[in-house]
Every structure is written in C-alpha cells, then in structure tokens.
Amino acid sequence: MTTARPKSNQASVGAVQCENTTLNLLKVNDFVAKAIRDRLPDVLVINVCSSPGSGKTTLMQETGKRLAGRLNMAVLVGDPKTERDAIRMRDVGINALQIVTGGMCHIEAQMIYQALDHIDLTGVDVLFIENVGNLVCPAAFDLGEDLRVTLLATTEGDDKPKKYPRMFLTSELMVVSKADLLPYVPFKVENVIQDARDVNPDIEVLTISSTTGEGLDEWCNWLLAKVEAKSERVIPA
Ligand SMILES: Nc1nc2c(ncn2[C@@H]2O[C@H](COP(=O)(O)OP(=O)(O)OP(=O)(O)O)[C@@H](O)[C@H]2O)c(=O)[nH]1
Numbered sequence: 548m549t550t551a552r553p554k555s556n557q558a559s560v561g562a563v564q565c566e567n568t569t570l571n572l573l574k575v576n577d578f579v580a581k582a583i584r585d586r587l588p589d590v591l592v593i594n595v596c597s598s599p600g601s602g603k604t605t606l607m608q609e610t611g612k613r614l615a616g617r618l619n620m621a622v623l624v625g626d627p628k629t630e631r632d633a634i635r636m637r638d639v640g641i642n643a644l645q646i647v648t649g650g651m652c653h654i655e656a657q658m659i660y661q662a663l664d665h666i667d668l669t670g671v672d673v674l675f676i677e678n679v680g681n682l683v684c685p686a687a688f689d690l691g692e693d694l695r696v697t698l699l700a701t702t703e704g705d706d707k708p709k710k711y712p713r714m715f716l717t718s719e720l721m722v723v724s725k726a727d728l729l730p731y732v733p734f735k736v737e738n739v740i741q742d743a744r745d746v747n748p749d750i751e752v753l754t755i756s757s758t759t760g761e762g763l764d765e766w767c768n769w770l771l772a773k774v775e776a777k778s779e780r781v782i783p784a
C-alpha cells in the first residue's frame with residue numbers, strides 16, 4: 548500500500564519538470580499578478596504595506612479628502628476580519644471595497660483579481676491596495692502593483708528596515724508616519740533612512756503626519772506625479 552503524499556509537495560515526472568519547492572506558490576502568484584497588470588493598463592496601482600496600525604487607512608482617508616475633485620481614487624483593503632477600514636474610507640467618500648482574508652496574514656494576487664470583478668474602476672486614476680498589517684509575508688506577494696509604498700511609524704522603532712529587509716528592498720517609497728510623535732519616542736529619522744538605503748539604495752523617503760498634515764502636500768505631489776507618469780497626462784491644479 549502506498550502512502551498518499553500531499554499534492555503540494557509532489558515531484559512531477561515527464562517532459563515538463565517543475566521545481567519541487569514552496570516557491571511554486573509564488574510563481575503562480577506572479578502569473579496572476581501579470582494578469583492584473585494586463586487588466587489595468589491605465590490605472591496606477593499602489594500596494595500600501597506596513598505593520599498593523601502604522602496609519603495606512605488614515606493616510607488613505609487624508610489623501611481622498613485632499614485630492615477630491617482632482618484625482619479619482621479607489622481602494623481595495625485587506626484585513627483578516629471586519630469591514631472596518633472600508634467603512635472608514637467610504638465615510639469620507641472613497642470608493643472602497645474590503646477583502647476579508649479569513650485570517651491570512653497577507654493579500655495574494657488572486658484575491659485582487661477576484662475583487663476587481665466587484666469594484667467599479669471606470670475613470671479611476673489610482674487604485675490603492677491597503678495590505679494586511681505585516682512587514683513579513685506581504686513582501687513576497689506581487690499584487691500586480693506599479694509601486695509599493697511602505698509606512699513605518701515612529702512608534703515602531705527605527706531598527707525595522709534591517710530587521711525586515713525584504714519589505715524595504717521591494718518598496719519604491721518609505722513613508723515615515725506619525726512624525727507628530729517624534730518628540731516622545733526614541734526614533735531617529737536619519738538612522739531609519741540610512742538603514743533603508745543600505746537595504747535599497749533607490750528607495751524614496753517621505754516623512755508625514757496625518758494628524759498635523761506635515762508632509763501630506765509632498766505625499767500628494769509624489770502621488771500626482773506618479774499618476775501623471777503612468778497616464779501620460781497632466782492633472783489640472
Ligand atoms: N499620532 C498619530 N496617530 C496617527 C497618525 N496616523 C494614524 N494615527 C492613528 O494610529 C491608529 C492606527 O491608524 P490606522 O490608519 O488605522 O492604521 P492602519 O495601518 O490602517 O492599521 P491596520 O489596518 O490595522 O494595519 C489610529 O488610532 C489612528 O488615529 C498620525 O499621523 N499621528
């Protein structure tokens with residue numbers, strides 16, 4: 548009698564030899580991510596990552612308020628449970644759809660691909676994906692985004708880029724958030740920038756506070772420039 552092996556760990560035989568590693572999961576994810584890019588040629592897609600509570604939803608809310616009438620944005624937001632973040636964003640007029648991951652610690656490309664059937668992106672300039680709060684697992688999953696933005700709050704400690712390097716290596720922009728709390732926490736912005744650039748020399752950096760508004764003009768200008776670059780049009784002031 549043969550013992551059944553899990554199919555996920557089964558070596559292939561025949562002409563097409565697949566690698567027998569868990570990386571196959573990520574290869575499938577990459578395949579779906581490409582399908583998302585093919586499906587959204589005219590929409591700038593930004594994958595927003597961070598630890599839990601670094602201020603992703605608050606930044607989405609502030610962005611929606613500041614750029615209302617100039618930029619048409621939509622948000623897909625992932626959380627293990629509840630619709631709370633989507634409700635918060637809809638409360639300020641943002642077209643938002645919640646993806647409930649059912650406990651999973653990250654969003655996978657197939658979740659985004661399915662969600663696209665349930666959100667109207669007609670006329671949308673930028674689609675944000677608010678990832679599950681986690682600096683580890685989401686780093687490995689391409690969601691078909693054009694750009695990855697990682698928030699790092701001043702309350703988290705300035706040692707994170709070197710402890711969680713893959714997230715910073717794969718991000719185009721690091722947003723140091725909750726700058727209003729800098730007087731109260733042991734966090735050196737220059738240290739975190741140095742460590743992030745040791746990991747990823749090309750990473751851009753912005754420092755913001757959604758509470759005081761510090762840095763939000765710079766954030767909005769960064770965003771508008773990226774939308775203009777993708778759409779090849781100028782957004783009126
Ligand atoms: N002091 C301060 N608090 C902030 C700032 N931005 C957000 N917060 C607060 O931080 C907490 C978490 O903010 P959220 O926007 O929910 O963070 P999040 O990253 O979306 O959280 P998850 O989706 O659970 O990962 C809330 O109590 C916010 O009011 C900020 O710039 N300064």
Ligand SMILES: [Mg+2]
Binds near residue numbers: 604
């Ligand atoms: Mg959130």
